Amino acid sequence: MQLFLDTTDVAVLKSLAATGLVDGVTTNPSLIAKSGRPMLEVIAEICAVIDGPVSAEVAAMDVAGMLAEGRKLAAVAPNVVVKVPLTRDGLMATAEFCAEGIQTNVTLCFSAAQALLAAKAGATYVSPFIGRLDDHGAVGMDLITEIRAIYDNYDFDTEILAASIRTPAHVTEAALSGADCATIPPEVFEALFKHPLTEKGLQQFMADWAKTGQSIL
């Protein structure tokens, strides 16, 4: 399972990328706004930090605008993945990007029917938003399970990118449900490393080791 960071914070990205466990990055217009920086500049900087796929989202709502913006974003770096909303125009743009060899991430997916259309349009990735479905009383993870079944039924190549992740449990459940990737906020990624029993056990190991008076080196 590929683990992406959902962030535009380059300093945090560098810190977590140093673990060797970050496979890519996703951004969105809200994260770009939060960065307070020019979009092309921050995308270029992220692409210089991480070799894996970096999703950069178009702002246009019409096909022509999406194509113009997406081609400009794709030109920033070879690992840019153009992110488009799951709309009629977004899927038409996705098909054209596919024909041009530009990778796409179809985002704001909230139903299996939408995901079916994204795969038929040739999307590289589809981003079902788990947390936002949970926020509305649904079971977001069920969507991952449904999409996995449909994609396997018809051998679609589109990769399921579990998004809108809120907790470490979301990451585990997305992996169990067959997502190909998960895009994770930095604070949730940090939490993946931690368990109180690990910390407690390590403290006990170190206390017992200290009593030996030994040194390994």
Ligand code: G3P
């Ligand atoms: O960036 C895509 C997605 O992960 C954002 O989800 O609900 O945290 O804004 P959310």
